[in-house]
Amino acid sequence: MLHVDMDQFLAAVELLRRPELRGMPVVVGGRGDPTERGVVSTASYEAREFGVRSGMPLRTALKRCPDAVFLPVDFPVYEAASERVMATLRAHPGAVVEVLGWDEAFVGVETDDPVATAHALRAEVLAATDLHCSVGVGDTLVRAKIATDFGKPQGTFMLTRDNWLEVMGDRPTTALWGVGKRIAARLSAVGIETVAQLASAPEDVLVGGFGPSMGPHYGRLGRGGGRSTVDDTPWVARAHGHERTFQTDLVDVAEVEAAVHDLAAAVVADLRREGRACQRVHLKVRFAPFFTFTRIRKLTEPTYDASVVAATALDLLRGLDDDRPIRLLGVRGEMVPPEGGY
DNA sequence: TCTGGGGTCCTAGGACCC
DNA sequence: TCTGGGGTCCTAGGACCC
Numbered sequence: 487m488l489h490v491d492m493d494q495f496l497a498a499v500e501l502l503r504r505p506e507l508r509g510m511p512v513v514v515g516g517r518g519d520p521t522e523r524g525v526v527s528t529a530s531y532e533a534r535e536f537g538v539r540s541g542m543p544l545r546t547a548l549k550r551c552p553d554a555v556f557l558p559v560d561f562p563v564y565e566a567a568s569e570r571v572m573a574t575l576r577a578h579p580g581a582v583v584e585v586l587g588w589d590e591a592f593v594g595v596e597t598d599d600p601v602a603t604a605h606a607l608r609a610e611v612l613a614a615t616d617l618h619c620s621v622g623v624g625d626t627l628v629r630a631k632i633a634t635d636f637g638k639p640q641g642t643f644m645l646t647r648d649n650w651l652e653v654m655g656d657r658p659t660t661a662l663w664g665v666g667k668r669i670a671a672r673l674s675a676v677g678i679e680t681v682a683q684l685a686s687a688p689e690d691v692l693v694g695g696f697g698p699s700m701g702p703h704y705g706r707l708g709r710g711g712g713r714s715t716v717d718d719t720p721w722v723a724r725a726h727g728h729e730r731t732f733q734t735d736l737v738d739v740a741e742v743e744a745a746v747h748d749l750a751a752a753v754v755a756d757l758r759r760e761g762r763a764c765q766r767v768h769l770k771v772r773f774a775p776f777f778t779f780t781r782i783r784k785l786t787e788p789t790y791d792a793s794v795v796a797a798t799a800l801d802l803l804r805g806l807d808d809d810r811p812i813r814l815l816g817v818r819g820e821m822v823p824p825e826g827g828y
Numbered sequence: 829t830c831t832g833g834g835g836t837c838c839t840a841g842g843a844c845c846c
Numbered sequence: 847t848c849t850g851g852g853g854t855c856c857t858a859g860g861a862c863c864c
Contacts, residue, residue: 525832546829587864666862
Protein backbone atom coordinates (compact mmCIF):
# COMPACT_ATOMS: atom_id res chain seq x y z
CA MET A 487 0.00 0.00 0.00
CA LEU A 488 0.97 3.63 -0.29
CA HIS A 489 0.98 6.54 2.10
CA VAL A 490 0.57 10.00 0.62
CA ASP A 491 1.61 13.04 2.65
CA MET A 492 1.45 16.60 1.39
CA ASP A 493 4.67 18.61 1.64
CA GLN A 494 4.46 21.61 4.04
CA PHE A 495 0.71 21.51 3.41
CA LEU A 496 -0.59 24.68 5.08
CA ALA A 497 2.35 26.77 3.88
CA ALA A 498 2.03 25.33 0.37
CA VAL A 499 -1.67 26.20 0.21
CA GLU A 500 -0.93 29.75 1.35
CA LEU A 501 1.78 30.08 -1.32
CA LEU A 502 -0.78 29.24 -4.00
CA ARG A 503 -2.63 32.46 -3.28
CA ARG A 504 0.48 34.46 -2.34
CA PRO A 505 3.06 33.43 -4.94
CA GLU A 506 5.14 36.49 -4.08
CA LEU A 507 6.10 34.71 -0.82
CA ARG A 508 7.68 31.78 -2.64
CA GLY A 509 11.27 31.23 -1.53
CA MET A 510 10.74 33.16 1.71
CA PRO A 511 10.46 31.66 5.19
CA VAL A 512 6.72 31.34 5.89
CA VAL A 513 5.16 30.31 9.19
CA VAL A 514 1.45 29.47 9.48
CA GLY A 515 0.03 29.45 13.00
CA GLY A 516 -2.42 30.99 15.44
CA ARG A 517 -3.80 34.34 14.39
CA GLY A 518 -0.66 35.19 12.50
CA ASP A 519 0.73 37.44 15.22
CA PRO A 520 3.99 35.93 16.51
CA THR A 521 3.88 38.01 19.69
CA GLU A 522 0.68 36.26 20.78
CA ARG A 523 0.25 32.93 22.54
CA GLY A 524 -0.02 30.35 19.82
CA VAL A 525 1.96 27.64 18.08
CA VAL A 526 3.33 26.92 14.63
CA SER A 527 1.00 24.76 12.54
CA THR A 528 3.31 24.50 9.53
CA ALA A 529 6.61 26.11 8.63
CA SER A 530 7.84 26.30 5.04
CA TYR A 531 11.09 24.52 4.23
CA GLU A 532 12.86 27.89 4.16
CA ALA A 533 11.66 28.60 7.72
CA ARG A 534 12.66 25.10 8.85
CA GLU A 535 16.24 25.94 7.97
CA PHE A 536 16.14 28.40 10.86
CA GLY A 537 15.01 25.67 13.23
CA VAL A 538 11.29 26.50 13.15
CA ARG A 539 9.14 23.41 13.73
CA SER A 540 5.44 22.48 14.00
CA GLY A 541 4.15 22.76 17.54
CA MET A 542 6.70 25.37 18.53
CA PRO A 543 5.42 28.52 20.27
CA LEU A 544 5.10 31.37 17.76
CA ARG A 545 7.26 33.55 19.99
CA THR A 546 10.06 31.01 19.74
CA ALA A 547 9.66 30.85 15.99
CA LEU A 548 9.94 34.63 15.85
CA LYS A 549 13.21 34.54 17.79
CA ARG A 550 14.65 31.88 15.53
CA CYS A 551 13.52 33.50 12.32
CA PRO A 552 12.71 37.20 12.80
CA ASP A 553 12.35 37.73 9.05
CA ALA A 554 9.72 35.03 8.55
CA VAL A 555 6.30 35.94 7.20
CA PHE A 556 3.68 34.90 9.77
CA LEU A 557 0.23 33.97 8.51
CA PRO A 558 -2.97 33.11 10.39
CA VAL A 559 -4.50 29.64 10.17
CA ASP A 560 -7.37 29.64 7.65
CA PHE A 561 -9.27 26.39 8.19
CA PRO A 562 -11.85 26.57 5.37
CA VAL A 563 -9.16 27.10 2.74
CA TYR A 564 -7.13 24.07 3.89
CA GLU A 565 -10.26 21.97 4.12
CA ALA A 566 -11.15 22.76 0.54
CA ALA A 567 -7.61 21.99 -0.64
CA SER A 568 -7.66 18.75 1.34
CA GLU A 569 -10.89 17.67 -0.35
CA ARG A 570 -9.37 18.25 -3.77
CA VAL A 571 -6.38 16.12 -2.82
CA MET A 572 -8.51 13.27 -1.48
CA ALA A 573 -10.83 13.38 -4.49
CA THR A 574 -7.78 13.09 -6.75
CA LEU A 575 -6.53 10.03 -4.88
CA ARG A 576 -9.98 8.40 -5.01
CA ALA A 577 -10.11 9.03 -8.73
CA HIS A 578 -7.08 6.81 -9.29
CA PRO A 579 -8.31 3.50 -10.80
CA GLY A 580 -8.79 0.85 -8.13
CA ALA A 581 -7.69 3.08 -5.25
CA VAL A 582 -9.04 2.52 -1.73
CA VAL A 583 -8.42 5.69 0.29
CA GLU A 584 -8.17 5.88 4.08
CA VAL A 585 -7.92 9.50 5.16
CA LEU A 586 -5.68 10.16 8.17
CA GLY A 587 -5.87 13.90 8.38
CA TRP A 588 -6.07 17.03 6.29
CA ASP A 589 -2.87 16.30 4.47
CA GLU A 590 -2.34 12.56 4.42
CA ALA A 591 -3.97 9.30 3.47
CA PHE A 592 -3.27 5.64 2.91
CA VAL A 593 -4.00 4.40 -0.58
CA GLY A 594 -4.52 0.72 -1.27
CA VAL A 595 -4.19 -0.31 -4.91
CA GLU A 596 -3.39 -3.49 -6.79
CA THR A 597 -0.20 -2.97 -8.77
CA ASP A 598 2.86 -4.87 -9.97
CA ASP A 599 4.97 -1.74 -9.73
CA PRO A 600 4.09 0.24 -6.59
CA VAL A 601 6.87 2.77 -7.15
CA ALA A 602 5.47 3.61 -10.57
CA THR A 603 2.03 3.95 -8.99
CA ALA A 604 3.53 6.30 -6.40
CA HIS A 605 5.00 8.47 -9.14
CA ALA A 606 1.66 8.47 -10.95
CA LEU A 607 -0.19 9.54 -7.79
CA ARG A 608 2.26 12.36 -7.16
CA ALA A 609 1.82 13.59 -10.71
CA GLU A 610 -1.97 13.36 -10.48
CA VAL A 611 -2.08 15.32 -7.23
CA LEU A 612 0.28 17.97 -8.61
CA ALA A 613 -1.76 18.32 -11.79
CA ALA A 614 -5.05 18.62 -9.94
CA THR A 615 -3.99 20.88 -7.06
CA ASP A 616 -0.61 22.47 -7.84
CA LEU A 617 0.58 20.93 -4.58
CA HIS A 618 3.53 18.61 -4.07
CA CYS A 619 3.42 15.48 -1.95
CA SER A 620 5.64 12.59 -0.96
CA VAL A 621 4.70 8.95 -1.08
CA GLY A 622 5.76 6.00 1.01
CA VAL A 623 5.39 2.44 -0.23
CA GLY A 624 5.14 -0.40 2.26
CA ASP A 625 3.78 -3.85 2.96
CA THR A 626 2.13 -2.64 6.18
CA LEU A 627 0.53 0.67 7.15
CA VAL A 628 3.33 1.39 9.60
CA ARG A 629 6.05 0.77 7.02
CA ALA A 630 4.31 2.86 4.34
CA LYS A 631 3.73 5.70 6.77
CA ILE A 632 7.33 5.79 7.98
CA ALA A 633 8.68 5.39 4.44
CA THR A 634 7.10 8.71 3.46
CA ASP A 635 9.45 10.61 5.77
CA PHE A 636 12.42 9.26 3.81
CA GLY A 637 10.84 10.40 0.56
CA LYS A 638 10.33 14.02 1.64
CA PRO A 639 10.16 16.36 -0.08
CA GLN A 640 8.66 15.49 -3.44
CA GLY A 641 9.92 11.93 -3.39
CA THR A 642 9.09 8.26 -2.99
CA PHE A 643 10.59 5.67 -0.66
CA MET A 644 9.85 1.99 -0.14
CA LEU A 645 10.02 0.19 3.18
CA THR A 646 9.22 -3.52 3.39
CA ARG A 647 9.98 -6.60 5.45
CA ASP A 648 13.22 -6.89 3.44
CA ASN A 649 14.82 -3.53 4.23
CA TRP A 650 13.04 -2.63 7.48
CA LEU A 651 15.80 -3.47 9.91
CA GLU A 652 18.52 -2.25 7.59
CA VAL A 653 16.86 1.18 7.37
CA MET A 654 15.25 1.45 10.80
CA GLY A 655 17.18 -0.91 13.09
CA ASP A 656 19.68 1.56 14.50
CA ARG A 657 17.23 4.43 14.87
CA PRO A 658 15.76 5.41 18.23
CA THR A 659 12.32 4.03 19.08
CA THR A 660 10.83 7.51 18.69
CA ALA A 661 11.29 7.08 14.93
CA LEU A 662 8.27 4.77 15.11
CA TRP A 663 4.74 5.97 14.47
CA GLY A 664 3.08 5.75 17.89
CA VAL A 665 6.17 5.96 20.09
CA GLY A 666 6.70 9.37 21.63
CA LYS A 667 9.04 10.72 24.28
CA ARG A 668 7.29 9.06 27.22
CA ILE A 669 7.07 5.55 25.83
CA ALA A 670 10.66 5.85 24.59
CA ALA A 671 11.78 6.71 28.12
CA ARG A 672 9.93 3.70 29.56
CA LEU A 673 11.46 1.46 26.90
CA SER A 674 14.87 2.89 27.70
CA ALA A 675 14.34 1.98 31.35
CA VAL A 676 14.23 -1.70 30.36
CA GLY A 677 17.28 -1.31 28.11
CA ILE A 678 15.52 -0.82 24.79
CA GLU A 679 16.91 2.13 22.87
CA THR A 680 16.67 1.20 19.20
CA VAL A 681 14.09 -0.19 16.82
CA ALA A 682 16.15 -3.38 16.42
CA GLN A 683 16.25 -3.89 20.18
CA LEU A 684 12.49 -3.37 20.38
CA ALA A 685 11.94 -5.77 17.48
CA SER A 686 13.74 -8.58 19.29
CA ALA A 687 12.68 -7.73 22.85
CA PRO A 688 11.31 -10.71 24.80
CA GLU A 689 7.51 -10.75 24.94
CA ASP A 690 7.44 -11.08 28.75
CA VAL A 691 9.52 -7.92 29.19
CA LEU A 692 7.11 -5.92 27.05
CA VAL A 693 4.02 -7.41 28.69
CA GLY A 694 5.52 -6.74 32.11
CA GLY A 695 6.24 -3.13 31.25
CA PHE A 696 3.24 -2.21 29.12
CA GLY A 697 0.49 -4.71 29.74
CA PRO A 698 -0.97 -7.58 27.71
CA SER A 699 -2.35 -5.30 24.99
CA MET A 700 0.18 -2.51 24.55
CA GLY A 701 3.27 -4.64 25.26
CA PRO A 702 2.89 -6.93 22.23
CA HIS A 703 1.72 -3.93 20.23
CA TYR A 704 5.05 -2.16 20.74
CA GLY A 705 6.93 -5.32 19.84
CA ARG A 706 5.02 -5.56 16.56
CA LEU A 707 5.70 -1.89 15.91
CA GLY A 708 9.43 -2.51 16.31
CA ARG A 709 9.21 -5.15 13.59
CA GLY A 710 7.21 -2.83 11.34
CA GLY A 711 4.23 -5.14 11.61
CA GLY A 712 0.53 -4.50 12.01
CA ARG A 713 -2.37 -3.95 9.67
CA SER A 714 -1.69 -4.42 5.99
CA THR A 715 -5.00 -3.52 4.37
CA VAL A 716 -6.45 -0.10 3.74
CA ASP A 717 -9.92 0.51 5.17
CA ASP A 718 -12.01 3.24 3.56
CA THR A 719 -14.95 3.00 5.98
CA PRO A 720 -16.00 6.59 6.59
CA TRP A 721 -14.76 7.97 9.88
CA VAL A 722 -17.41 8.59 12.51
CA ALA A 723 -16.56 11.13 15.19
CA ARG A 724 -16.86 10.13 18.85
CA ALA A 725 -16.87 13.63 20.19
CA HIS A 726 -16.49 17.29 19.35
CA GLY A 727 -14.71 19.81 21.49
CA HIS A 728 -13.55 23.37 21.53
CA GLU A 729 -10.82 24.93 23.57
CA ARG A 730 -9.35 28.34 23.93
CA THR A 731 -6.10 29.69 25.23
CA PHE A 732 -6.49 33.19 26.60
CA GLN A 733 -3.98 35.84 25.69
CA THR A 734 -4.02 36.91 29.33
CA ASP A 735 -5.04 34.48 32.03
CA LEU A 736 -8.61 34.79 33.27
CA VAL A 737 -9.19 35.74 36.90
CA ASP A 738 -12.70 37.13 36.68
CA VAL A 739 -15.53 34.68 37.42
CA ALA A 740 -17.93 36.33 34.98
CA GLU A 741 -15.36 36.08 32.21
CA VAL A 742 -14.83 32.40 32.96
CA GLU A 743 -18.56 31.72 32.88
CA ALA A 744 -18.95 33.60 29.61
CA ALA A 745 -16.08 31.64 28.05
CA VAL A 746 -17.56 28.30 29.15
CA HIS A 747 -20.92 29.27 27.70
CA ASP A 748 -19.30 30.20 24.37
CA LEU A 749 -17.41 26.91 24.21
CA ALA A 750 -20.50 24.89 25.14
CA ALA A 751 -22.53 26.67 22.45
CA ALA A 752 -19.87 25.85 19.83
CA VAL A 753 -19.81 22.20 20.92
CA VAL A 754 -23.60 21.87 20.77
CA ALA A 755 -23.64 23.47 17.33
CA ASP A 756 -21.24 20.75 16.14
CA LEU A 757 -23.36 18.00 17.70
CA ARG A 758 -26.54 19.33 16.10
CA ARG A 759 -24.84 19.29 12.73
CA GLU A 760 -23.96 15.66 13.43
CA GLY A 761 -27.48 14.87 14.66
CA ARG A 762 -26.21 13.09 17.75
CA ALA A 763 -26.86 14.30 21.28
CA CYS A 764 -24.27 14.89 23.98
CA GLN A 765 -24.03 12.14 26.58
CA ARG A 766 -20.86 13.09 28.47
CA VAL A 767 -19.25 16.44 29.13
CA HIS A 768 -15.46 16.84 29.42
CA LEU A 769 -13.95 19.92 30.98
CA LYS A 770 -10.32 20.80 30.45
CA VAL A 771 -8.64 23.55 32.43
CA ARG A 772 -5.07 24.74 32.33
CA PHE A 773 -4.01 26.94 35.18
CA ALA A 774 -1.00 29.11 34.82
CA PRO A 775 1.63 27.81 35.21
CA PHE A 776 0.93 24.79 33.03
CA PHE A 777 -1.06 22.33 34.99
CA THR A 778 -3.93 20.75 33.16
CA PHE A 779 -6.97 19.06 34.64
CA THR A 780 -9.68 17.15 32.90
CA ARG A 781 -12.99 16.22 34.44
CA ILE A 782 -15.76 14.14 32.93
CA ARG A 783 -19.40 13.77 33.80
CA LYS A 784 -22.06 11.59 32.27
CA LEU A 785 -25.36 13.35 31.83
CA THR A 786 -28.49 11.79 33.26
CA GLU A 787 -29.94 11.97 29.76
CA PRO A 788 -28.52 12.96 26.37
CA THR A 789 -29.05 16.59 25.45
CA TYR A 790 -28.72 19.21 22.75
CA ASP A 791 -29.14 21.98 25.32
CA ALA A 792 -26.08 24.22 25.40
CA SER A 793 -27.05 25.60 28.79
CA VAL A 794 -27.06 22.09 30.27
CA VAL A 795 -23.61 21.43 28.81
CA ALA A 796 -22.33 24.76 30.10
CA ALA A 797 -23.83 24.25 33.56
CA THR A 798 -22.26 20.78 33.75
CA ALA A 799 -18.87 22.11 32.71
CA LEU A 800 -19.08 24.94 35.25
CA ASP A 801 -20.06 22.47 37.96
CA LEU A 802 -17.00 20.36 37.12
CA LEU A 803 -14.91 23.53 37.26
CA ARG A 804 -16.27 24.44 40.69
CA GLY A 805 -15.52 20.90 41.84
CA LEU A 806 -11.83 21.57 41.24
CA ASP A 807 -12.02 24.24 43.94
CA ASP A 808 -9.04 26.05 42.51
CA ASP A 809 -9.06 29.78 41.99
CA ARG A 810 -5.76 30.19 40.20
CA PRO A 811 -5.79 32.21 36.96
CA ILE A 812 -6.98 30.19 33.99
CA ARG A 813 -4.88 29.98 30.86
CA LEU A 814 -6.96 27.53 28.84
CA LEU A 815 -10.53 26.27 28.92
CA GLY A 816 -11.89 23.40 26.88
CA VAL A 817 -15.34 21.83 26.63
CA ARG A 818 -15.84 18.56 24.80
CA GLY A 819 -19.09 16.76 24.17
CA GLU A 820 -19.06 13.02 23.75
CA MET A 821 -21.87 11.94 21.48
CA VAL A 822 -24.37 9.12 21.73
CA PRO A 823 -22.93 6.31 19.57
CA PRO A 824 -24.64 5.80 16.20
CA GLU A 825 -27.05 2.90 15.68
CA GLY A 826 -25.01 -0.27 15.72
CA GLY A 827 -22.04 1.32 17.46
CA TYR A 828 -18.75 2.43 15.97
C1' DT B 829 11.08 28.03 24.78
C1' DC B 830 7.20 28.00 28.00
C1' DT B 831 2.94 25.69 24.89
C1' DG B 832 -2.95 25.24 19.70
C1' DG B 833 -6.81 22.91 18.84
C1' DG B 834 -8.72 19.03 16.89
C1' DG B 835 -8.96 14.24 17.86
C1' DT B 836 -8.19 8.81 19.31
C1' DC B 837 -7.25 4.86 22.30
C1' DC B 838 -5.63 2.55 26.56
C1' DT B 839 -5.24 1.68 31.59
C1' DA B 840 -6.08 1.88 36.43
C1' DG B 841 -8.91 1.99 40.18
C1' DG B 842 -13.26 2.55 42.63
C1' DA B 843 -18.21 1.53 43.02
C1' DC B 844 -21.42 -1.67 42.57
C1' DC B 845 -23.67 -6.11 41.51
C1' DC B 846 -24.39 -11.19 41.72
C1' DT C 847 -7.70 -14.62 61.56
C1' DC C 848 -7.64 -11.89 57.13
C1' DT C 849 -10.12 -12.02 52.76
C1' DG C 850 -13.91 -15.12 46.21
C1' DG C 851 -14.37 -14.26 41.51
C1' DG C 852 -16.42 -12.40 37.75
C1' DG C 853 -18.44 -8.72 35.57
C1' DT C 854 -19.93 -3.80 34.28
C1' DC C 855 -19.92 1.10 34.58
C1' DC C 856 -17.72 5.30 35.58
C1' DT C 857 -14.02 8.76 36.12
C1' DA C 858 -9.27 10.42 35.81
C1' DG C 859 -5.44 10.67 33.38
C1' DG C 860 -1.63 9.21 30.20
C1' DA C 861 0.05 9.01 25.64
C1' DC C 862 -0.03 9.73 20.98
C1' DC C 863 -1.20 11.80 16.36
C1' DC C 864 -1.98 15.61 12.77
